[in-house]
Amino acid sequence: MYSFMNDYSEGAHPRILQALLETNLEQAIGYGLDQFTSEAVQLIKEKIGRQDVDIHLIPGGTQTNLIAISAFLRPHEAVIAPLTGHVEVHETGAIEATGHKIITKEGREGKLSPADIIEAVEFHCDEHMVKPKLVYISNSTEVGSIYTKAELTALGKVCREHNLLLFMDGARLGSALTSTKNDLTLIEIASLVDAFYIGGTKNGALIGEALVIITDSLKEDFRYHIKQKGALLAKGRLLGIQFRELFRDNLFFELAEHANLMAAKIQDTLVALGCPLLLHSPSNQLFPIMPNQVIAELAKDYSFEIQRKADENHSLIRLVTSWATQESAVDEFIEDLKRLL
Amino acid sequence: MYSFMNDYSEGAHPRILQALLETNLEQAIGYGLDQFTSEAVQLIKEKIGRQDVDIHLIPGGTQTNLIAISAFLRPHEAVIAPLTGHVEVHETGAIEATGHKIITKEGREGKLSPADIIEAVEFHCDEHMVKPKLVYISNSTEVGSIYTKAELTALGKVCREHNLLLFMDGARLGSALTSTKNDLTLIEIASLVDAFYIGGTKNGALIGEALVIITDSLKEDFRYHIKQKGALLAKGRLLGIQFRELFRDNLFFELAEHANLMAAKIQDTLVALGCPLLLHSPSNQLFPIMPNQVIAELAKDYSFEIQRKADENHSLIRLVTSWATQESAVDEFIEDLKRLL
Amino acid sequence: MYSFMNDYSEGAHPRILQALLETNLEQAIGYGLDQFTSEAVQLIKEKIGRQDVDIHLIPGGTQTNLIAISAFLRPHEAVIAPLTGHVEVHETGAIEATGHKIITKEGREGKLSPADIIEAVEFHCDEHMVKPKLVYISNSTEVGSIYTKAELTALGKVCREHNLLLFMDGARLGSALTSTKNDLTLIEIASLVDAFYIGGTKNGALIGEALVIITDSLKEDFRYHIKQKGALLAKGRLLGIQFRELFRDNLFFELAEHANLMAAKIQDTLVALGCPLLLHSPSNQLFPIMPNQVIAELAKDYSFEIQRKADENHSLIRLVTSWATQESAVDEFIEDLKRLL
């Protein structure tokens, strides 16, 4: 049984484990004030190409979303998110639990457009409604798509015009940035959004997301919020050591590239076999629509998510590859697809 | 420079790192539904001696406190805690951020008595005040003391009589259970409280607290709360593997015993040298009161917390030992104490 | 200028003011424990035909919604509401501010169907999503429609089958119950929902909604929640005296009936004149679609809400009548409609 269930089925990249091992008995200060975290932050700043950002390492994605959003907003302010946004669907109301409404727009292929945002802002016209204040987007999105430079530039513009914050969930930012369809750099992202994060958990780390706060007014007292929400690890070194390793060279990008490459191999096969797709994915998540019979056959040897019925005889499934996906397993899977489809 | 700053200055016990290494490429289901977590939970149940409890592995202590307390209480219900309780002092209002007031009682040596609880309950007499519902205690406490069987039995009784939940923060439960002054077992604790947790972070793990829910009415839907607060790790395996290793045999207890032993050696020296103590500690945290001049000398070679001024010329400091504390460092420290005090 | 803007443009029915005057210097206990509130509660219980309900008088509708919903739900539980539901659109995120997500379904004419509810329940399948627990409906709805006995019975059934609470916002319950299309009684409503309220503010009182809690498990400690949210008036008598007057005889129903009658006169005219309606309203809110030019003419003498553009040349407006609407004003308005349409 091989799993294409998600990008967090294995542990950490061996170099990360090795780094944990090598530093294990070095004593360090707690709560993210350790030397490893400092170095990691410095390495990430260099990749982003600027020193005037604040970077915080936070254990998980839902946590990063809820801490950032609740820290950035006043009580009456709300989030605009696409219907498929992780904060809307898959976080058990984490944002609402901090007191904030999420306004959803259908979007397109998991992405918001300037028109979506303007519509939300115009609808919320007085104090009887929440005040839209933060636009939440994911890159790559929950359906595998990515934002182009033109799209992100347009979103940034409309946000600035309407006094909105633009926040990018980058749980899968590695896969977005190393997509063959990508034309955005970390440096450009940092110039277009107010805050974003670089996901480690889904790209080779055991845990960890690096939140980058760009806009000055959002920086103050941020560690208070991390602590209050229970995310300031006593052994913050665990996060520091991992991100130091990921960004010491290009490991972070190489791992994401591998995931994309494995997905592309599968997707190319699916396309060649005429299998319909929810969308042509540029990243490490694929959404083919297959006959239920084929799905049942595949499920004998592979695990993956069945998302929903497409019609009486077909279902939409999700296949995810990762830094750890073995090319041999992909090849076997491709052979099975050829046999079954 | 050697650190007696806290019990989380190093990484993890080597056996834990080894276990992470060995299991690293085994694929596992996400979010705590993996095989490692199942095994860990089963091993802990065996140590507790009962199967009818729910166990959840949660990354950190503040997180465990806030998730459990907010899950257990209705909006108008409040916590009773000692003035020194971690939730009151050192969690940035995490409990209040979930909507609940903490009622503090001074207590004695960091511990609550039945009289404290009755006083709090009787004061809060109608709907213009919060309704006390949960008693929060730590074992060992924030000042190093531990609860005796008689004390915990008495607390359990008064809680049941007043329809209160008894919740034990066990971030340092290892040090309590292996104290030479301890007369409580895990089995007995589970019969006296409604929920408690077994701290991994301060006893050899990288992260992780094992929350044990005993009372049936508190069990329902608990994973929703973990997820909503951002504590359901995608790679839940990280927690499972660590606790499996700690409870596979007696490693958890051996590590705590070592910490206590190292503290006892230092404390015996302090006593012999006539150094006053905040209290005679039975666990791995010591609170001596020393001349400022001595503190300044010690600070050249050791790091530790200076808690507060005791008088013009003396201060209260905290010394903490851990599973990783080297006996040779302790011996040197003792020599320095003998020289300076 | 005559206002059809809403049903709270005037003060209180003269009998209510008279009652306030007559009782003014009688001393009474504070916080809703006064004699007037007791009598009001008893009178309402008689109209509902049962003694085993708890009734609380609360100043406003948004307040009643947020207090009841936050008291009834645990942190991970969510509300199902129609897209047009007041809690979703017009309460500035009041429900989310207490920590709970609102799941919206489009519904039909402002109403939810059993299918809507089942869909919401089935979609929310695990702990990564909120758990639907309370169904929020309004009667009459925000677009003037009302629930039939058959519809409410079906909703009650599906809620019981899925362990959901059914909560009815009755800010305009008077207009629903006295509609010529209505086939529900207060007694029947109380047998089908878990809690509902009877709106005073929009039916002749200065302020006040009477929340009726039917299901036993929802009753405990409810006054704590009222107080915590700031809704326990020191002079609770203000609410008691008003509801005592409204339910001493049939005043509450007579006032609502007048409002409906006035609306019906206008609606009959609109229909006769061929003016399209959003829906044929059985209650005191009308939603005609008129040429912008006509709207501009009417706006010279009448105030009302322009809700949205219908097409290039038409808009949807809202006309509301109340207990205080003067028949002479209605007649003049009808004349103007005849002239302009």
Added chain:
Amino acid sequence: MYSFMNDYSEGAHPRILQALLETNLEQAIGYGLDQFTSEAVQLIKEKIGRQDVDIHLIPGGTQTNLIAISAFLRPHEAVIAPLTGHVEVHETGAIEATGHKIITKEGREGKLSPADIIEAVEFHCDEHMVKPKLVYISNSTEVGSIYTKAELTALGKVCREHNLLLFMDGARLGSALTSTKNDLTLIEIASLVDAFYIGGTKNGALIGEALVIITDSLKEDFRYHIKQKGALLAKGRLLGIQFRELFRDNLFFELAEHANLMAAKIQDTLVALGCPLLLHSPSNQLFPIMPNQVIAELAKDYSFEIQRKADENHSLIRLVTSWATQESAVDEFIEDLKRLL
């Protein structure tokens, strides 16, 4: 039976009822945008002597406290309050329910000193603790004392020096301002605090507190917060008409003066009779300590609050006078005191 239980035992001052009657059928816009509220706000601004403040009329005191404090603070910021502060004791955790911790200082006679504030600020030294941000005081206090100009000036200074907001709960501000011991004016208060409110409920109105926001940064979007917490009355006119009447001339001050005068008569008698007092009250709340036997006798003809046992044979009681207290009842009470003490 005559009540000295509190200052909200009766309805409203007759002039207020008369004003409600006279304006009853005038149509007005909802939600505080009516002409009456505008006029009331203008009248209050004139009494305060400045136009550059924002004034909002809010139904009740707990509500005003929770709305203002939750609007003014970010999630990690906390309130400093005296142990006797209303927000700490008698609001069912309303502030904590909005997510904020209250740091208590013992204070003296219900009042905070600059030293209390500095102590709280210095203790909270890093992100593991909440960040003190708002100082909550009441004037007159919950034990009847009032702040002098010197005291309030000193508090204002220490708050500005430590970047703290100073917020005054003025539920009984009338009694403070008209005390014979008072040396503060509304104008001066407005120059020393960041926000305060003028209590109507306890000084002749049915409901209503006028919140005055002085500091510009606290003004933005405030109506959103009022609405979100359910305090934006549909018939905002109810608040506007009452405050317009109270501040049209000096009615507000005359009512408070009467309450103080009645209290002073009783207190003078108590002093003359040698009855010990918790403190010599300058306002409308008295706290004598009486033999239990005398209390039992008085309780046959008068209602009042028994606060707590003073010793085996004595208890502390609270006597409150109001705008409505009849001098004849006071005289009889005095006769009874003379007979019994």
